[in-house]
Amino acid sequence: MEIFDVYKRLNLEIAKGHGRFVWDTNGKKYLDMFGGHAVLSIGHSHPLYIERITKQLNKLGFYSNSVHLSLQEELAHNLGKICGKEEYRLFLCNSGAEANENALKLASFANGRKKIIAFTGAFHGRTSLVVAATDNPSLTTPVNQTENVIFLPHNNVETLKDTFSKHKKDISSVIVEGIQGVSGIYPSEPQFLNSIRQLCDQYGAYFIADSVQCGYGRSGKFFAHDYAGVEADIYTVAKGMGNGFPIGGLVIHPKLVSKPGMLGTTFGGNPLACAAALAVLEVIENDNLLENALTIGDYLQTELKKFKQIKEVRGKGLMIGIELADNNKGLRDQLIKNHNIITGEAGQNVIRLLPALNTTKEEASLLLTALKQELN
Numbered sequence: 001m002e003i004f005d006v007y008k009r010l011n012l013e014i015a016k017g018h019g020r021f022v023w024d025t026n027g028k029k030y031l032d033m034f035g036g037h038a039v040l041s042i043g044h045s046h047p048l049y050i051e052r053i054t055k056q057l058n059k060l061g062f063y064s065n066s067v068h069l070s071l072q073e074e075l076a077h078n079l080g081k082i083c084g085k086e087e088y089r090l091f092l093c094n095s096g097a098e099a100n101e102n103a104l105k106l107a108s109f110a111n112g113r114k115k116i117i118a119f120t121g122a123f124h125g126r127t128s129l130v131v132a133a134t135d136n137p138s139l140t141t142p143v144n145q146t147e148n149v150i151f152l153p154h155n156n157v158e159t160l161k162d163t164f165s166k167h168k169k170d171i172s173s174v175i176v177e178g179i180q181g182v183s184g185i186y187p188s189e190p191q192f193l194n195s196i197r198q199l200c201d202q203y204g205a206y207f208i209a210d211s212v213q214c215g216y217g218r219s220g221k222f223f224a225h226d227y228a229g230v231e232a233d234i235y236t237v238a239k240g241m242g243n244g245f246p247i248g249g250l251v252i253h254p255k256l257v258s259k260p261g262m263l264g265t266t267f268g269g270n271p272l273a274c275a276a277a278l279a280v281l282e283v284i285e286n287d288n289l290l291e292n293a294l295t296i297g298d299y300l301q302t303e304l305k306k307f308k309q310i311k312e313v314r315g316k317g318l319m320i321g322i323e324l325a326d327n328n329k330g331l332r333d334q335l336i337k338n339h340n341i342i343t344g345e346a347g348q349n350v351i352r353l354l355p356a357l358n359t360t361k362e363e364a365s366l367l368l369t370a371l372k373q374e375l376n
Contacts, residue, residue, distance in 0.1 A: 010336065017044025020356050020363050022342070030336070031366055034344040038181070038213045038319070038354035041240035042283045049243055049279040056275035064266055071274035078281045083222040083251065085235070089258070091250040092269030096212030096238035097125025099248040102263050103234045104129055104173060107206035110256050113172035117163060117205075119154040121183035124175060124210055133175055135183070154180065155188060157195045164199045173206040174199075178224025179214040181354075184346040185314045185321025190228035197230045206233040206256075212248070213319070216240035217284055217357055220294030220317030227316065240357075245276035289357040293317040296364050300353065303368050309375040318359060322351040331374060339370035 014022045014030075020043050022032050032044070042049060056071075063069065076090040093099055104116060118124070118133040125131060132144050135151060150167070152159050164171060174196050180186040200207045209215075209232035214224035216237055221227060223235055233256065238248035248268070267273070283289065297317040304313045304322060312323040324331055329348045335341040344352035353367075 010342070012336070012342075019043045019045075020359050028340060030340045030342050031363060032342050033353050033355045033359075033367055034342050035354050035356050036244065037239065037344065038218060039239045039242075039244055041216055041218070041357050042243050042280055042289070043356040043358055046243070046279070046283060048283055049276065052275045052279035052282075053245070053272060056271055060271050062267075062270050062272065065264070065269065069269060069271060069274070071271055071278070072269045075269075075274045075277050075281075078278060079249075079251070082281055082285055083235075084226075085251055087254055088235075089252045089254065091252060091263055092273070093248045093250070093265050094246050094268050094273075095125075095248045096210075096236065097127045097130050098265070098268075099212065099236035099238050099250055100124045100130040100133075100175065100208070100210055101127050103208045103236050103250055104133070104175065106234065106250070106252070106256060106263065107173035107208065109259075109262055110206065111172055111204055113170055113205075114148045115167055115170045115172055116149045117152060117160070117171060117174040118149055119152055119176055119180075121154050121180045121186055122151075122175070122177065122210075123180070123182035124177075125212075154186065155192045157192055160192070160195055160199060164203050164205075168203060171203060171205045173208050175208040175210055177210045177212075177214055178227070179219060179315060179319055181213040181319070181352070182346060184323065184350040185319060185352060187224070187314065187316060188228070193225055193228035193230050197232075200233070208232060209235045211235050212238045213354075214316075216280075217290040217293055218317055218319045218354070219315075220290055220297060222290065224316060224319070241280065242273060242276040243280050245273055247273040247277050284357065287358060290317075292359075293357045296359050296361060299361060300364050300368070304371075307371065307375055315353075318353065318355055318357060320353040321346065322353070324349050324351065328375065334374050335367075335370055338374070339366075341367055341370055343367075 013025045015025045016023050080086040122135045124133050132146050133149050209225045211223045233253045235251040241247050294317050314321040332345050
């Protein structure tokens with residue numbers, strides 16, 4: 001049997017990782033400025049992370065939600081305290097797509113409506129409903145197609161107001177990333193997010209803050225939406241939550257009422273996943289990683305904006321998009337080949353930086369030095 005090959009992969013096999021560095025099967029060392037798509041929030045092989053998972057595995061690796069799992073309550077308590085949503089409640093699942101899928105379902109349960117507003121450039125996942133709310137027709141099959149998703153221009157307040165006025169009580173929810181990731185690192189503007197909040201309140205819809213990639217401290221605040229000073233009804237989290245261990249969740253406002261059987265998952269919130277997530281929160285809090293993400297992110301953005309070959313630098317904290325001039329399309333490959341630095345990309349012209357939140361200034365400077373050699 002062979003692999004069902006659907007991924008565009010780097011010509012690279014990583015054998016081990018430590019901190020912000022990885023080594024390939026030939027022993028070559030690389031600086032990881034991509035973090036496996038923003039997943040590795042506390043870096044590779046963090047000792048506390050390993051300790052917590054190992055300790056839990058030696059006690060109990062798995063049981064389903066058919067029994068009481070106190071680790072879930074501990075995780076909910078700690079997450080609520082750190083993210084500032086202590087009155088909210090937590091539903092645990094396995095991935096960002098599953099989190100967004102359940103968020104849309106929960107909103108529809110609550111108000112009995114079908115219509116969803118999503119935005120150009122959005123990426124919310126690949127499962128049935130969220131892929132329909134993702135702005136990429138090549139990912140949507142006939143079975144995913146639905147008339148219930150309305151796509152609007154990102155950051156356009158007037159179109160949003162007009163759509164609510166037209167559809168009124170038909171709109172169930174609005175789903176929006178605080179910073180769009182896959183499309184090229186585009187922040188949602190504060191006025192735009194505040195308008196979503198106001199219109200959802202006015203028309204009885206629910207505000208879903210997709211924080212799968214831009215959340216968990218990556219932006220320098222726990223949720224990127226916090227920059228607008230708004231509160232969503234549901235926040236979805238996943239990528240940085242388990243530092244590589246599969247876990248996702250919904251942070252749910254208390255006005256949304258739970259009922260037995262309305263949501264469910266076999267693996268979600270299992271003991272190992274909770275142990276991983278608890279370790280991540282402990283490191284984030286003890287090491288002040290939100291502050292570090294903002295400090296290192298500001299440093300990188302300040303220095304990146306000095307390059308005349310870079311058209312635009314976007315993002316917050318350690319979620320940065322570098323839009324290049326057309327003649328620098330091969331920069332990602334050059335950084336890997338010539339400097340042993342791994343980055344992400346969005347299309348051919350945007351480099352995505354999504355490194356661990358504990359990245360140091362010295363490590364960030366390695367990237368800047370490499371860019372000076374390649375772009376000057």
